[in-house]
Structures are given as structure tokens and as C-alpha cells.
Amino acid sequence: MPGRTPITVRTARWCATHPWRAVVGWVLFVALCIGAGAAVGTNKGKFEDFWVGEAGRAEAMAADSGLTPPPVEQILVEDRPADDRTARSGTAAEKEAAARDIQRRMMSLAPVVVSVADPVRSKDGSALLVSVTLRGDKETAKKDVDALLKETAAVQGAHRGLRIEQTGSASISNAVNDQQGRELQRTEMISLPVTFVILFVVFGAVLAAGIPVLLALSAFAGAVGLYGLASWAFPDAGGAALSAIFMLGMAVGVDYSLFYLKRAREERERSGGTLSHAQAVELAAATSGRAVIDSGLAVALALAGLYLMNDVIFSSIATGGILVTLVAVAGSVTVLPALLAKLGHRLDGRAARRRTHRGPAADRQSQLWTALLRPVMRRPLVTLLAGLAATAALALPTLGMKLGTEGKETFPDSIPAVAAYDRTVRAHPSEGPAHLVLVRGTDPAAPLRELAARTRGDALFAQDRAPVPRISADGRTALLALPVPYAQNSSQAADSLERLRTTLLPATAGAAGVEWAVSGEIAYGADYAAHQEHRLPWVVVLVSLATLAIMYAAFRSAVMAAIGALLNLAAVLVAWGVLTLVFQHTWAEGLLGFESLGFVGSRTPLLVFAILVGLSTDYQIFVVSRIREAVRRGTPTRQAVVEGIAGSASVVTSAAVIMVSVFVSFLFIDRVEMKQLAVGLTVAVLFDAIVLRALILPSAMALLGERCWWPLRPGARGTRRTQMPGAAQAAGARDAVRM
Incomplete structure (x- = not known):
């Protein structure tokens, strides 16, 4: 019985049967979301949302003690580079005049600017640095910093013989x-036409090529609107x-x-054109529609795993990804059938119409x-062993993967504020990454002064300026900034943090019996990586x-579920291995347009x-669903x-090509983490479609035979429908979709 x-x-x-209602309803839904x-x-997200580990403490x-370092912008005054046609060595008087101009202009921006420090000359005397302290916190500084940049540009215009540039966390963040x-807009301009061309070829x-693109864009727009609502539960x-x-x-x-x-087109071709477009849509709903829902749930569940990280960045990405996936599923099972039924033959190209009228031979x-x-x-x-060997070879480098945290040194030098930061740190090492040591207790400054004394002459700490503790208003907490003259993710920076936490602080603050903790870019990166590893x-x-x-749930087979899970992990390990091969070395720098940092971004x-577990499960469900249909017959x-x-x-090949075109477009974003994400996903999708689904999956199923479907083999169904000729098949179409 059905x-x-x-x-x-x-x-x-x-x-x-109600296409206009469905289309209007979808448009209203997307508009309501937006x-x-x-x-x-x-x-x-607030500043405290990003706290983690000891650095967060x-x-x-x-x-709590009012010692959070205020936002600071630095303006560097130096000679123009040698390759500049107007280059010449500026005199000390010219640089001092420019520095005084900076001070005057910045002080005129009060109350945005709280204070302006006296110019500090670099050790070799070639550059002057003016530090400007802003009001509020980092978020306030991002809004205020444009006013400072305008004044810096004005000073540069008045002193053309010098190079005068501004840098700082706020200016870098805004520029990045x-x-x-x-x-991202350029990426959209690349991926959209490429996707359309691929769909037109398919x-x-x-019209048939444009509809998927329009639905994807509408899903994106609706999800962005819903993301704004969801951000009040999961901050952006x-x-x-x-x-x-x-x-x-x-x-x-x-x-x-x-x-x-x-x-839907395949069902029409199989019937020889006797099925109406509405009937073909119903048959597609019973098969591909069910697979779309199963796949969407798999993608959403995979992304939901990111919430377990208890991290605001992963939570916001999970929220956005889940919303856009569910909105895409909703559009695929509602407005898409309406459009397919309404537009009918206008969606068929000439080749499709010819195949349709050939009948079952097609x-x-x-x-x-x-x-x-x-x-x-x-x-x-033999095929299975060869596929497994290829998988193992590409996945093996994962064992040597090194993780690092994105920071100022990982941003592209094409951004002026980033390039200015690099020059500033070279001229003034104390302006680079620093350990922020917090001590709480009776007389907290005493152990910090002893700590500062112990770092004098230590090559792991900057020596161009003597660090001085800051004490809170109640005298219970003190802060000491210990700059490090090395890049944030360098081995020397890691060594300085280890020495500070395991040797210097236990000998000073620990001996004094006070509470202590270390923050700063280096400590945050280390604690963040440790949090993720845990x-x-x-x-x-x-x-x-x-x-x-x-x-x-999709296949009622424990064996196929296990195979699918193992193939998912294989795709992920291959992606991780390729990321290690590409981004921890220099051989692909010219090809992909990046500068190797010697590590993979800790979030990547x-x-x-x-993302891959969701998309790989996507392929698994669609491929195995077709296999299961044949077994049921x-x-x-x-x-x-x-x-x-x-x-x-x-x-599946068309889908893989489209996914690859989308992922590859992200290689054009000049940010290492985005390039890493693009490479990892592109390689994994191609490997999944070519090796895992075309070699390993069929060979494993051939070896297992009927045991693939344990504990229950799918019952034979659907044979009558495929044998129905022409009109009889059309008449029985609705019965065929009843499960």
C-alpha cells in the first residue's frame, strides 16, 4: 500500500500549481529578511567576546582595573625611498618641523585625540615617530581614525620631500x-559570470542557467538579513x-x-516528453528534493559543530553558513519547483528538447x-588500494602542519598602513608586538620592576626603550608592556613568551605571592591555538x-553511513595536507601571489x-541516492x-566545477587566510569528485556487494514506473512519487 x-x-x-503565489511569497520572504x-x-562583537585562555584573563x-591600553596611532617621519624620483635625505630640522606640524594638527582634533607624545628619534637617527593617543577603546578608534588620517595626509602634502605615513591598530583594521x-565585490564579479557560463554549458x-544563480543570490541576500537578527544572539x-x-x-x-x-529534465527525457513539467517536478521532488533536504541538514549540522569551539569568530561563521544553507534549501524546494513548472519549455535548450522527444532511448x-x-x-x-595510497600521500604532510595566528605581519604590504607598520617596527622595535603582563596584589609594581630589570640585555626582548609599569587608581593592579623585536608568529617570539611564563614571572611575581597573567598579540595567538587544539x-x-x-537516516544503512563519514575525513585530511605543502613553503608563492609565513592560519x-564535511556529505547523498534508487528497482x-x-x-561534475569556480575566485583576495581557505576547499572538492567518488567509493561498494546495505537492503520498488510507456507513465506519475 502506498x-x-x-x-x-x-x-x-x-x-x-500555484507558481505566482510561490514566487511572490519567496520575494516577500527575502525582502522581509533584508x-x-x-x-x-x-x-x-565586543572586545571581551574575543578573550580566551590566560591572555583573556x-x-x-x-x-577591571582601568589599565586596558588606550588606542594609539603612530606617524612615522623618514626619508623618501631611494627609488622615488624626488628622493633625498631630509635634514634633521625638516623632520623636526614635520613632527611639530603633526603634533599641532593632532592636538587640534581634541577630544578625539587625548594626547600627543613628543617625537622619538630612531636609533640610527634617520626617522622620527610621533605617537597619538585616542579616546575610548579599539572600536571607538576605528570610527575616529579617519580624522587623523586626513591630517597626516595634509602634513605629507606640506612636506613633500619626506615620507610621512600613519599606522596603528585602528588604521590597519579599517584598511584591511x-x-x-x-x-569581495571583485570576487562576486568573477564568480557570477563564470557560474552562469558553466550552467549555460550544462x-x-x-533561463535555465540564470535561475540557479538568481536563487543563490536571493538566498545570500536573505541570509545576510537574517544574520543581522541572529547577531543579537551570536555577535558578529x-x-x-x-x-x-x-x-x-x-x-x-x-x-x-x-x-x-x-x-526534472531527466524525468521528462525518460518519459519521451509525455510527462508535463509539473509532473516531472513532482518526480524530482521525490528524489532530488529529498536529497536536497538531507544534504542541507548535513551541511547545517557540520557548521553547527563550530559552536563547540566557544569562539565568537567561529560562532558568527557558523551562524551565517547555517542560515544561508537553510535559506538555499527553502528556495530549492519551494520557488524553484514553481519556476520550473511555470517556465516549462523555455527552460529547455534545443539539445534537451531533442533528447526529450527521443523517448526512453535518451x-x-x-x-x-x-x-x-x-x-x-x-x-x-587494486583500485581501492591505489585510491587509498593517493589519499595517504596527500594527507601525510598534515602531520607537520604548523599553526599561527593572523596579525599585522600577515596582512599584505600593499596596504599603506601595513607597510608603514613594518617600517615603524624596524626603526623602533618597541612599537612591535609586546607582552602585556598584569599583576594583582599588594604592591604589584615591585615584581614588575624586578621583571623589567631581568629582561635588560635579553635578546628576546626589545632594548630600545626601558619599560615602566602602570599602576591602577586603587594601587592593586599594575601593567608592564614588554616589547619583542620579532614577528608575532616567529620562534623567537614564542621563546620569549615561554621564558616569561615559565621562568621570569614565577621567579618575580610568583615569589611575591601575587596573581599574574600575560596578554598581548603573542600570548593571545598561543592561547588561541591551544584553545583550538583542545x-x-x-x-x-x-x-x-x-x-x-x-x-x-537517508540510506538506512550503517555501512554506507560509515563509508560516507570516512570519505569525508579523507577529503579533509587531503585538504590539510595540501595546505601544509603549499603555505608552509615558498614554492607556490609566485603562482598564488602570497608570501609564505611558514604556517597555516590557526582558524583555517x-x-x-x-565546510568540507557538509559539502562532501552533499556529494555522498546525491551519488548514493542514485545508486540506492537502482537497487530499489x-x-x-x-x-x-x-x-x-x-x-x-x-x-556532480558540474556541481564540483561550479564550487571550484567559486572557491578559486577567493584566491584573488589579497589575504593569506582567504587564499588558504580557497586552496584547501578547491583541492578537496576536486579530489572528492575525482578520486573519492569515482574510484574509492565504487571500488569499496563493489567489494562489499550486498553487504553495503546492512542491516536492511532497500526493497525493490519503482520498476513499474520505468516500464510505463508514454501516457501511462504520465498518468502514473503521482502514484510513483508516493513512498
């Missing part, structure tokens, strides 16, 4: 975010979330539409993929269990894991593997 009609079919049927997000605004001590915003019709951590929403929105939004549209599987799978099925053990195994385990559950592996598993993979090869 069971209850699946909800995907009932939804598709209503949307297909309007609601604009009305409530976006809740930006030190920041809390500083905030502005550049990333511009490059479908041969402009900045530009990374928006990039993730766009990347995922284009990938899953286009893919889901592609799978659905291809399946149902032949891809000859190319059938030929490629023939040796795989003939020698499955949480990462839990994320991997729980996300893997969640995807196991999703795949078991986890982001790659979460009574086809032996070995033959069903060939039919399922060959039958879904064109759509």
Missing part, C-alpha cells in the same frame, strides 16, 4: 576591512562571516538548484563514465557522529573541516553502482 506522500512532493505540487536585518542592525584584569570588501538555455565577528555566507551561498544555492533542475547512462568505471569494477581491490577533537567527533546519523583547518549492487555513478556523474 504511504503518505513526502512533504517535498506535496510542497512541490502546491508550488507548481528589511528586518536592516531595521535591527548588526550586533558587533589578563585582559579582564586590565579592564575596506580592501577585503572591495576584493543546460544550453539562458567581522568580515569573515560575510565572506563565508557568500562562498557557501553560491556553492550550495547553485548546487541544489542544479540537482533539482537536472533531475535514458542511456553516460558512456564516458561507464567506460571509466569498467576497470574500477573489474579490479576493485576543542578540535570534540568538534571532529561530534560532527562526524552527526553526519553519520544524517546519512543513516577547522573552517575547511566544517531490483538491480544488483555492483551494477547499481555503475548506473548510479554514471547517471549522476554529469550533475
Whole structure:
């Protein structure tokens, strides 16, 4: 007896019979999301949301005692570079005059500017540095710093014989975010037309190519609006979330539409044109519609694992990614069926119409993929071992992966504020990264003065300026900044932190019996990496269990669920291995346009894991669903593997090419972490589609045979539908979608 009609079919049927209501409803939904997000605004993460580990404890001590270092901008006055046609050595008097001009102009910006320090000459006497203290905190400084930049530009215009540039956390942060915003727009301009061209090649019709792109863009727009609402529960951590929403929105939004549209067209071709577009949509809803929902849930669950990190950055990315995935799923099962039914033949290209009218003969599987799978099925053990060897070879470098934290030194020198920072640190080492040591107790300054004395002459600490403790108003807490003359992620910086925490502070603050903690860029990076290393195994385990559950629910097979989970992890390990090979060495610098830092960004592996597990499960569900359909028709598993993979090869390959085009476009963003994410995802998607799904999956299933479906083999169904000729098949279409 037929069971209850699946909800995907009932939804598709209503949307297909009420297309204008569905389309208008979708437009109103997206508009409501955008309007609601604009009305409530976006809740930006607070400074304390980023605290972690001992560094976070030190920041809390500083905030409680009023010792949080104020925002400071530096203006560097030096000679123009030798390659400048106007270059000449400025006199000391000229540089001092420029410094006085800076002081005068900056003081005129009160109350934005709290104080302006006297110029400090570099050790070699070639440069002067003027430090400007701003009001408020880091977020306030980002809003105020533009006024300072205008004055700096005015001083530069008045002293053209010198190079006068401004740097600081606020100016760098604004410049990096502005550049990333511009490059994200450029990325959209690249990925959208490329995606459209690929879809046009796949479908041969402009409308059919445009609909997935429009739905993906509408999902992105709606998700951005919802993200604004959600940010009041999960604060926004900045530009990374928006990039993730766009990347995922284009990938899953286009893919889901592609799978659905291809399946509806396939059903029409199989019927010889006797099925109406509305009937084909219902059949597609019973198969691809169900797979879209399963896949969307898998992607959402994989991203939800990021919440386990208890980190504002990962939480904001998870929120944005989940929202855009769910909105894309909603559009694929509602407005897409309405458009397919309403537009009908206008979505078919000439080639599709010719195939449709050939009838059942057009149902032949891809000859190319059938030929490629023939040796795989003939020698499955050899193929499996070869695939596993390739996977192991690419994944092996993961064992040598080194993690580092993004900071001023990792930002591109093409940003003037970043280049100015590098020159400032070279001329004044004390302006580089610093350890912020907080001590709380009776007479907290005493152990800090002893600590400062012990660092004198130590090459691990900057020596160009003697550090002096700052004491809180109540006299209970003191702060000492110990600058380090090395890059934040260098081995020397790590050594200085270890010496400070394990030797110097126990001997000074520990002996005095006071509470102490160390913060600063170096300490924050180390604590952040340690926090991730502690949480990462839990994320991997729980996300893997969640995807196991999703795949078991989709296939009712513990074996296929386990295979899917293992293939997911294989794709992730390959991505991690390639990231290590590419970004910890220099051989690909010219090819990808980056400067190797000798490490992989500490956030990149986890982001790659979460996104890849979702997308890899996406492929697994669509491919295995086709195999399972063949088994349900009574086809032996070995033959069903060939039919399922060959039958879904064109759509999965098209989806992989589209995903790769989206990910590759992020290589044009001049930021190392974005390039790492692009490379990791691109390599993994290609490896997944070519090796894991075309070699390892079919060979493993061929070796297992009917045991693939343990504990329950799918019952044979659907044979009557495929045997129905023409009109009879059309008449029985609605019965066929009842599960």
C-alpha cells in the first residue's frame, strides 16, 4: 500500500500549481529578511567576546582595573625611498618641523585625540615617530581614525620631500576591512559570470542557467538579513562571516538548484516528453528534493559543530553558513519547483528538447563514465588500494602542519598602513608586538620592576626603550608592556613568551605571592591555538557522529553511513595536507601571489573541516541516492553502482566545477587566510569528485556487494514506473512519487 506522500512532493505540487503565489511569497520572504536585518542592525562583537585562555584573563584584569591600553596611532617621519624620483635625505630640522606640524594638527582634533607624545628619534637617527593617543577603546578608534588620517595626509602634502605615513591598530583594521570588501565585490564579479557560463554549458538555455544563480543570490541576500537578527544572539565577528555566507551561498544555492533542475529534465527525457513539467517536478521532488533536504541538514549540522569551539569568530561563521544553507534549501524546494513548472519549455535548450522527444532511448547512462568505471569494477581491490595510497600521500604532510595566528605581519604590504607598520617596527622595535603582563596584589609594581630589570640585555626582548609599569587608581593592579623585536608568529617570539611564563614571572611575581597573567598579540595567538587544539577533537567527533546519523537516516544503512563519514575525513585530511605543502613553503608563492609565513592560519583547518564535511556529505547523498534508487528497482549492487555513478556523474561534475569556480575566485583576495581557505576547499572538492567518488567509493561498494546495505537492503520498488510507456507513465506519475 502506498504511504503518505513526502512533504517535498506535496510542497512541490502546491508550488507548481500555484507558481505566482510561490514566487511572490519567496520575494516577500527575502525582502522581509533584508528589511528586518536592516531595521535591527548588526550586533558587533565586543572586545571581551574575543578573550580566551590566560591572555583573556589578563585582559579582564586590565579592564577591571582601568589599565586596558588606550588606542594609539603612530606617524612615522623618514626619508623618501631611494627609488622615488624626488628622493633625498631630509635634514634633521625638516623632520623636526614635520613632527611639530603633526603634533599641532593632532592636538587640534581634541577630544578625539587625548594626547600627543613628543617625537622619538630612531636609533640610527634617520626617522622620527610621533605617537597619538585616542579616546575610548579599539572600536571607538576605528570610527575616529579617519580624522587623523586626513591630517597626516595634509602634513605629507606640506612636506613633500619626506615620507610621512600613519599606522596603528585602528588604521590597519579599517584598511584591511575596506580592501577585503572591495576584493569581495571583485570576487562576486568573477564568480557570477563564470557560474552562469558553466550552467549555460550544462543546460544550453539562458533561463535555465540564470535561475540557479538568481536563487543563490536571493538566498545570500536573505541570509545576510537574517544574520543581522541572529547577531543579537551570536555577535558578529567581522568580515569573515560575510565572506563565508557568500562562498557557501553560491556553492550550495547553485548546487541544489542544479540537482533539482537536472533531475526534472531527466524525468521528462525518460518519459519521451509525455510527462508535463509539473509532473516531472513532482518526480524530482521525490528524489532530488529529498536529497536536497538531507544534504542541507548535513551541511547545517557540520557548521553547527563550530559552536563547540566557544569562539565568537567561529560562532558568527557558523551562524551565517547555517542560515544561508537553510535559506538555499527553502528556495530549492519551494520557488524553484514553481519556476520550473511555470517556465516549462523555455527552460529547455534545443539539445534537451531533442533528447526529450527521443523517448526512453535518451535514458542511456553516460558512456564516458561507464567506460571509466569498467576497470574500477573489474579490479576493485587494486583500485581501492591505489585510491587509498593517493589519499595517504596527500594527507601525510598534515602531520607537520604548523599553526599561527593572523596579525599585522600577515596582512599584505600593499596596504599603506601595513607597510608603514613594518617600517615603524624596524626603526623602533618597541612599537612591535609586546607582552602585556598584569599583576594583582599588594604592591604589584615591585615584581614588575624586578621583571623589567631581568629582561635588560635579553635578546628576546626589545632594548630600545626601558619599560615602566602602570599602576591602577586603587594601587592593586599594575601593567608592564614588554616589547619583542620579532614577528608575532616567529620562534623567537614564542621563546620569549615561554621564558616569561615559565621562568621570569614565577621567579618575580610568583615569589611575591601575587596573581599574574600575560596578554598581548603573542600570548593571545598561543592561547588561541591551544584553545583550538583542545576543542578540535570534540568538534571532529561530534560532527562526524552527526553526519553519520544524517546519512543513516537517508540510506538506512550503517555501512554506507560509515563509508560516507570516512570519505569525508579523507577529503579533509587531503585538504590539510595540501595546505601544509603549499603555505608552509615558498614554492607556490609566485603562482598564488602570497608570501609564505611558514604556517597555516590557526582558524583555517577547522573552517575547511566544517565546510568540507557538509559539502562532501552533499556529494555522498546525491551519488548514493542514485545508486540506492537502482537497487530499489531490483538491480544488483555492483551494477547499481555503475548506473548510479554514471547517471549522476554529469550533475556532480558540474556541481564540483561550479564550487571550484567559486572557491578559486577567493584566491584573488589579497589575504593569506582567504587564499588558504580557497586552496584547501578547491583541492578537496576536486579530489572528492575525482578520486573519492569515482574510484574509492565504487571500488569499496563493489567489494562489499550486498553487504553495503546492512542491516536492511532497500526493497525493490519503482520498476513499474520505468516500464510505463508514454501516457501511462504520465498518468502514473503521482502514484510513483508516493513512498
